[in-house]
Amino acid sequence: MSAGMTTDDQAMKAVEEAGRAARDTVPGLAVVADGRLDDALHAMADLLGRQVAPVLEANAEDVRAAQAGEVADALLDRLRLDEARLSSMASQLRALAGIPAEPSRHTIRELPGGLRLEECRRPVGVIGANFEARPNVVVDIASQFVKSRNAGVLRTGSAAIRSAVALADTVISPALSQAGLDPAMIQLIRTPGQDSARALVSQPGLIPLVILRGSGDSTRALAAEAARHGVATMAHADGGAVLYLDAAADAGLAEQLIEASLDRLGVCNRLNLLLVHPARWDALLPPITELLGRLGITASLPPHAHPLGYEWALDTGHEATVTIAPADGPRAAAMIANDETSGLAASIVTADEAAATEFLGAYAGTGAFWNATTRLLDGFKLLSVPETGINIDAVPGPRGPVTFRDLYLRQFVVTPA
Numbered sequence: 001m002s003a004g005m006t007t008d009d010q011a012m013k014a015v016e017e018a019g020r021a022a023r024d025t026v027p028g029l030a031v032v033a034d035g036r037l038d039d040a041l042h043a044m045a046d047l048l049g050r051q052v053a054p055v056l057e058a059n060a061e062d063v064r065a066a067q068a069g070e071v072a073d074a075l076l077d078r079l080r081l082d083e084a085r086l087s088s089m090a091s092q093l094r095a096l097a098g099i100p101a102e103p104s105r106h107t108i109r110e111l112p113g114g115l116r117l118e119e120c121r122r123p124v125g126v127i128g129a130n131f132e133a134r135p136n137v138v139v140d141i142a143s144q145f146v147k148s149r150n151a152g153v154l155r156t157g158s159a160a161i162r163s164a165v166a167l168a169d170t171v172i173s174p175a176l177s178q179a180g181l182d183p184a185m186i187q188l189i190r191t192p193g194q195d196s197a198r199a200l201v202s203q204p205g206l207i208p209l210v211i212l213r214g215s216g217d218s219t220r221a222l223a224a225e226a227a228r229h230g231v232a233t234m235a236h237a238d239g240g241a242v243l244y245l246d247a248a249a250d251a252g253l254a255e256q257l258i259e260a261s262l263d264r265l266g267v268c269n270r271l272n273l274l275l276v277h278p279a280r281w282d283a284l285l286p287p288i289t290e291l292l293g294r295l296g297i298t299a300s301l302p303p304h305a306h307p308l309g310y311e312w313a314l315d316t317g318h319e320a321t322v323t324i325a326p327a328d329g330p331r332a333a334a335m336i337a338n339d340e341t342s343g344l345a346a347s348i349v350t351a352d353e354a355a356a357t358e359f360l361g362a363y364a365g366t367g368a369f370w371n372a373t374t375r376l377l378d379g380f381k382l383l384s385v386p387e388t389g390i391n392i393d394a395v396p397g398p399r400g401p402v403t404f405r406d407l408y409l410r411q412f413v414v415t416p417a
Contacts, residue, residue, distance in 0.1 A: 239268025
């Protein structure tokens with residue numbers, strides 16, 4: 001650090017330099033052929049296979065440091081990379097490259113006076129992204145920016161900084177160069193700490209939009225800081241999915257979906273609140289608690305000393321917990337999910353179509369499911385496209401998994417017909 005420069009100054013300088021470097025690449029992106037963008041994604045996928053050793057070595061250092069800090073198992077699961085995860089990341093990149101480019105403009109209607117109204121989709125320019133310590137997200141978000149012709153400034157949690165640097169330097173940057181793109185279009189902030197996160201959301205002239213991923217108060221605080229500076233955000237701060245077992249629920253299917261919804265505990269769309277119809281409570285509760293016990297999950301039963309929607313994934317050391325409560329019918333279950341949780345996702349298990357219709361009609365959250373696990377609320381699982389995050393805002397705009405298709409601005413163009 002330079003003499004007299006605080007960590008806040010250092011972070012601000014790093015973000016400003018990254019934002020300017022990314023912005024300088026924007027004009028060239030407008031004229032790049034679609035095929036070159038996809039070439040870059042294929043190159044990233046290939047390099048993930050060839051750069052396994054340096055990436056996994058850097059990740060192992062991150063994991064060792066996190067373990068020394070007694071990080072919870074669920075967070076370690078998010079942090080850890082292995083060859084299977086790298087292969088999965090490469091497969092997603094190839095799938096994204098295979099999606100045809102969407103038209104940049106279309107005619108809406110003819111206007112009086114021999115004029116034509118068209119709607120154009122224009123890239124934002126430079127987009128920031130602040131996300132949790134999950135190394136795979138570095139590649140996920142970078143790929144979305146490339147596909148959408150946006151430059152980007154990425155900042156990850158400090159626990160994943162070595163992995164992020166390895167991915168940026170051995171995979172992303174070389175791949176962009178191989179495809180004839182300016183590698184400066186994707187910038188990684190290498191200054192650890194929350195100062196860099198706050199700096200990222202305070203540059204409206206350089207970075208007008210920031211995607212905020214993570215959970216809880218820190219993400220909400222960043223969204224508030226961004227608003228103070230006039231920076232728009234797409235924030236994902238809270239999760240916690242709901243599963244409701246209706247009076248007509250199949251017990252076997254219910255157990256399958258419970259287990260499928262708890263395959264990973266540190267993710268937002270895992271089972272968090274299990275609601276059970278009173279008519280099935282006595283019959284279903286014993287086998288469910290036995291199943292949870294086999295999975296190493298604690299059941300939080302009534303009376304609860306916490307709110308019903310308390311998100312266990314955010315409670316370090318208690319992630320392996322599910323809240324169980326009664327719900328007197330489909331509408332009551334939907335209202336509990338609406339009022340007590342973030343509104344991320346909820347599912348009903350029932351053989352009664354009328355009950356499912358009532359539940360789906362009453363639930364106002366982002367993802368509504370019938371006889372399916374809420375783990376499906378994921379960009380690749382749901383849309384076969386990697387996501388930048390899941391937006392649960394109850395306002396018009398991108399909602400649910402945010403993909404490259406959402407990273408555009410609408411422009412109206414009037415020309416002679």
